[in-house]
Amino acid sequence: MLQTPYRHSRHYHGPVQAVVFDWAGTLVDFGSFAPTQVLIDAFKGFGIDITLAEARIPMGLAKWDHIAALGQLPSVDARWRARFGHSMRREDVDGLYAAFMPLQVERVAHYSTVIPGALPVLASLRERGIKIGSCSGYPRVVMDKLLPHAAAQGLEVDHAVATDDLKPGGRPGPWMALANVIELGVSELASCIKVDDTVPGIEEGLAAGMWTVGLSLSGNEVGLSLDEVQALPAAEVETRRRRAANKLAQVGAHYVIDSIADLPAVVAAIALRLARGERP
Template structure:
């Protein structure tokens, strides 16, 4: 079967090695309230939404102690609400700083062009976030022809397969077996399989590993290849 299109995830798959932006934005949000969060406390699950991450961190007893030392009259619920607001501001500032295309992708895109293979993205970035990063990654040789975001759907909880299908529709491709979905999380794999397309998981630079490129590069070879 000839491959006619590839649908990529964004963070951790094509840009932002290790999907660093959410963790950086969350850590900065806590710090803006005078609360330091350790790397261990910050460890994020790539499958969770930012609000869930923030709630999990705030549930840590040591984080709660630090919060009440700084803000004795502010409830944890109100703290979560305020931190989430700052996260939403921070992520828009941080995304342009980490909007770097992963190594090898521009070469792959050039190959797609010579072969007439179309390419699109699906993401949980909002349209506002996409507006920040798409011009920057385009300058680096990655300019997806179609970009589908979960924010465009009324119920964004389980829209992954539908995003893939919508991308196929906009690419004018009907045969799912002529499409590849590439992602870096179990949710991405589910999205592709549920949509009936060929599905490939990426490990290096993924959200699951969660390491920056410099952190990953200094790992012993056995750790990087296991």
């Protein structure tokens, strides 16, 4: 019997079914300060000073991985070796993580004000029948503190995945994004949009076969509070916006916008592309 190779010829022409959001720097915490400032404080408890810029470099990873990646930065490694006589070991990462977690649980709500525009954008998605998923580099114990704090401000999602909910691991792998697909009952990966302010978060969406939208001004790449952004000269804001947008675009983000407030136009554009049979 002659067998011909299988060819995938089906094209999806349906609507956007789901948007999967990151949390810090995306839905809440303009500038993404809760993860970074607490990391600075945790390292300081071990006698190691790290800068905010250093703390932001591995942003988007699971927090244990984030701490390990910080320890591998040449500048941080030099300080660690000067103090302890060796590079950071696994047990050192465990110790830092154990010190970090209570601080993160205690302080996450302090930083997690809903980002302007998030509530009307989520409402508009629901009006269109689009499901709202989410995932985070935060572990479950932090998410359990963050979710009711966000709900008290009017922000609720249909599903939330924490980085330690799944055994395969966190970003940049696709697992948290795909867990949302399963839980939300999405039938087509191409109908999903991943929205994130970090490089690992964009890579996560791409690995999951989703459209990806990077956030420049509200997130980790600019790393300023809303008040700080508004106080800058327009030319400086544009310089920082362009630098952040270029970084997110270079790793493959299909679209880059300032913040979640600008998302509806992108959702509409992706819906038109899906209607033409385009895929991410």
